[in-house]
Amino acid sequence: MSLVAEAFMNQLAAAEPWPENAALYQQLKEDQILLSDNAASLAVQAFLQMCNLPVRVVCRANAEYMSPSGKVPFIHVGNQVVSELGPIVQFVKAKGHSLSDGLDEVQKAEMKAYMELVNNMLLTAELYLQWCDDVTVEEITHPRYGSPYPWPLNRILSYQKQWEIRRKMKAIGWAGKSLEQVLEDVDQCCQALSQRLGTQPYFFNKQPTELDALVFGHLFTILTTQLITDELSEKVKNYGNLTAFCRRIEQQYFEGHDKDSSATASARYAKRSLLR
């Protein structure tokens, strides 16, 4: 978006307070949504909960196509539609709510860097696992992605998406990586996050920020999603402070609210692996 359009949108956003009927759209929880999309959606939900902004989760099969950027989740607030965590954080900030105001410049730089680390490594690894690992693609991704549609549309759509993701992987140099190397990268990323978190409750000590929401979204989804093998979740379980972090955020922001949101969101795949 050009600067003018962005300023205009910010002005529109600032004009009205947060309404009661804000909605967050994602794909169908039980049958359709995939690992990476669920992680993104959970991150946005966690962020909005941390800002104390009410939002209801609406599941639609065509959420990806409704979204202005083609990615889920997106929120429908008043008469504006915003998708993806970055723009949603900006939008919420324009309305006057922000989690990272108390940080100084260096800390803000660090927060942005760590968010890029999660996007660069964790998200790309999730996409690789879902779309480039042949076993997972055959057994999990293809059936789930096209499940709301009749044959042959379901196969066509999922092949199209797979081709698109594989092109992107090739452009950034991940196509040549093996699964072990990808899991190595995930381990390295988790190690970095674990070292940064240390013994603090949140990444920037007392208050949660959008980084905490993003990390929670990804790690919780990895921990509670059953895939072909448990290797991915084992990598995260190696770091005790990260699992404790996920449990803490789940207890603080998701329990007690409608149980539909995240606790049963994890009963996604055939079996559920409990967060111990």
Added chain:
Amino acid sequence: MAAPMELSCWGGDWGLPSLHPESLTVMAYAKFAGAPLTVNTINNSWSTPKADVPVLISEDIVISQPAKILNFLRKQRYNADYELSAKQGADTLAYIALLEEKLLPALLHTFWVEAENYCSVTKPWFASRIPFPLSLYLPGKMSREALNRILLTRGGPPLYSLTEVEAQIYRDAKECLNLLSKRLGTSQFFFGNTPTTLDAFVFGFLAPVYKVCFPRVQLQEHLKQLTNLCRFCDDILTCYFKLTVTGHSPSGQDTADANLQKLTQLVNKESNLIEKMDDNLRKSPQHPPRKITTLKLAAGGEESSPLNRLSP
């Protein structure tokens, strides 16, 4: 310490040892960690590898990406991150991810996609270093790959045209430069007074933007306003690279060697003279030889000390 290591990478110009960000990162890291690396710049011969540059060759092992090369160097005990804490190591990874996501698209665009820059600077420079007929094909391929990468990673909706994508990536790059500048502050390197992996990566990405003279330079102009980053690049160039383009040791070492040689010759001459005088005096029966020889030695010592002061 270990087997001799050779690095094949793109050469440099405009005061830089290399124009290619990844090659520059590896060269900088090798300097910081003190790894003895013979640098072979790609020239017009067919024997040097052109794809997947930079490439490290050590005995029979061939390693191609910067991250893997740095890992290999660390395993060979050339570790520039020795004194970093665990948290600083984690920060390194995060900032490298920031550079790759936010700065690299704009860097690729400035070098390879921006038409005026590509046609007048990048393509002729790279083509002159690749043998014909590969020079007709390879720069075009690198340009297409760069555009592809930019469009696939940043080009989805709601950005529908190339100009919108360009505007967005330059905005992100300027924000990234601002963040780096704030993080660097007034210190000499990112983690105190010794350079580390993060400094190598930042230098590798920033120096080409800073030094190469392009017709279209919006990123360079933004960078020049961030004086601490410019000072950072200049410091590394003067302290660690000393205007080397071919990868040889700096000229100061050569003059030191020459001085040492001259000094050795003079001392030898002096000692020959002393021996001759000694012989003469022994042959003549009247005078005892002791005092004269000590005087000669003192004179020899005085003459050599100014020469000592000359050599570094």
